[in-house]
Amino acid sequence: MRSLPISFRWQPTIGETGSTHLKKPGDIGQETxxxxxxxxxxxxxxxxxxxxxxxxxxxILNLLKSIVxxxxxxxxxxxxxxxxxxxxxxxxxxxxxxxxxxxxxxGRILPGVEARVIKADGSLASCGESxxxxxxxxxxxxxxxxxTKATKGTFVNGWIHTGDQVIISETNEIFVIxxxxxxxxxxxxxxxxxxxxxxxxxxxDILDCCVVGVPDDYSGDLPLAYVTLTSDAHQRSAISLxxxxxxxxxxxxxxxxxxxxxxQLKGGVD
Numbered sequence: 001m002r003s004l005p006i007s008f009r010w011q012p013t014i015g016e017t018g019s020t021h022l023k024k025p026g027d028i029g030q031e032t033x034x035x036x037x038x039x040x041x042x043x044x045x046x047x048x049x050x051x052x053x054x055x056x057x058x059x060i061l062n063l064l065k066s067i068v069x070x071x072x073x074x075x076x077x078x079x080x081x082x083x084x085x086x087x088x089x090x091x092x093x094x095x096x097x098x099x100x101x102x103x104x105x106x107g108r109i110l111p112g113v114e115a116r117v118i119k120a121d122g123s124l125a126s127c128g129e130s131x132x133x134x135x136x137x138x139x140x141x142x143x144x145x146x147x148t149k150a151t152k153g154t155f156v157n158g159w160i161h162t163g164d165q166v167i168i169s170e171t172n173e174i175f176v177i178x179x180x181x182x183x184x185x186x187x188x189x190x191x192x193x194x195x196x197x198x199x200x201x202x203x204x205d206i207l208d209c210c211v212v213g214v215p216d217d218y219s220g221d222l223p224l225a226y227v228t229l230t231s232d233a234h235q236r237s238a239i240s241l242x243x244x245x246x247x248x249x250x251x252x253x254x255x256x257x258x259x260x261x262x263x264q265l266k267g268g269v270d
Contacts, residue, residue, distance in 0.1 A: 003145035009138040011043055013112055023048045029074040030066060032058055032081055041076050050074070060084045064094040071098040079104065080208045080228075087207060087230070108173055113137040116159070117168050125168075132180055133166040134159040184213040184221040186262045191223060196255065196263060200225060203254045205233035205247055214267040224267030227251065 029045045029052040045052035053070050055062055058081065066072065082104060085091055109115050115135045117125040125131035136159045143151035154161050165178040177194060184191040193211035200209040208228040213221030229237060229247070237244040248269045255265050 004141040005143065005145055006141050007138070010141075011047070013138040023050060024073075027051075027073045028053060028070050029076065030063070030070075030072040031055065032063060032075065032077050044076075045074075060088055061090065064091065064096075067096055067099065068094050073098055074101045074103065075099055076103045083201070083208050087201075112139065115168070115174070117166060118161075127170045128167060130165055130167050130177060133162045133164045133174065133176075135162065136160060184211075184223060186213075186221050186223065187219050189262045191221070191263050193223070196223060196225065196259070196265075199255060199258055200227065200251065203251055205229055205250065211265075212267075216267075219266070222267035223263065223265050225251070225255075225265050225269045227269060 027048070027050045029041075029050050031041055031045075031052055031054045033041055042052060042054075053066055053072065055066060060081075063081075067075075082102075113135055114137055115133060117129065117131040118134055119125050119129065119131040134156075140160055141155075143155050154163075163179055163181040164176050165180050167175045167177060169175070178192050179194065182193055184193060193213075196211045197209050200206050200211070206227050207230045210226045212224050212226070214224045216222045233247055237247050251269050252265050255263070
């Protein structure tokens with residue numbers, strides 16, 4: 001894990017943004033992230049004079065109950081938690097009408113942050129065109145501590161090159177569609193892990209997933225999928241090894257039926 005120095009302007013800017021644009025009297029935030037991210041969550045709440053509820057360990061049922069019990073207005077979450085909200089049927093049993101803001105990667109640009117989308121040739125992308133997201137602002141980090149090479153590759157002329165391939169809409173909404181730095185090279189073809197992950201998430205037994213490349217002397221990379229099963233699928237897989245393998249074969253067939261040959265999960269499913 002790398003260390004990132006920040007300026008003294010960082011935290012007041014985060015707090016000012018929240019208290020000016022996101023805060024109303026009586027607001028309550030819900031902490032769902034690990035506490036090592038406290039600078040951007042707990043401190044954000046304190047600068048806004050906002051109460052914050054901390055859970056010991058993330059669990060979708062506990063989170064839903066907490067939202068209802070405390071009338072949570074602000075959720076700070078990561079994409080896998082958003083997937084839970086979209087795919088877990090139990091979510092529909094809870095009243096989430098108190099939630100006004102969900103802070104997550106993507107969405108709308110926060111006040112005080114400048115953003116550009118840069119195409120591969122260095123030119124600015126138009127609305128709806130994909131490219132790399134670069135950002136700058138007083139809340140940005142200053143570089144990587146004691147790592148000049150990494151700093152020069154990411155922090156260029158005051159702009160942070162995020163490595164995220166995005167589209168910005170005409171209403172200034174950012175849609176993250178891929179990771180530029182994470183494309184796999186399979187037999188000379190570029191394969192997007194995000195594309196495979198999107199396809200995998202449409203499988204009824206998969207709650208969440210991550211696709212990585214396994215080094216291979218012949219192909220370069222072989223796509224390998226790590227999956228989190230739904231509770232029902234997890235129970236079925238625990239019955240026997242054959243039941244577990246049947247789910248694995250079903251997942252691989254799901255990709256095989258929808259993707260070209262070089263995008264198959266030749267690295268396996270785990």
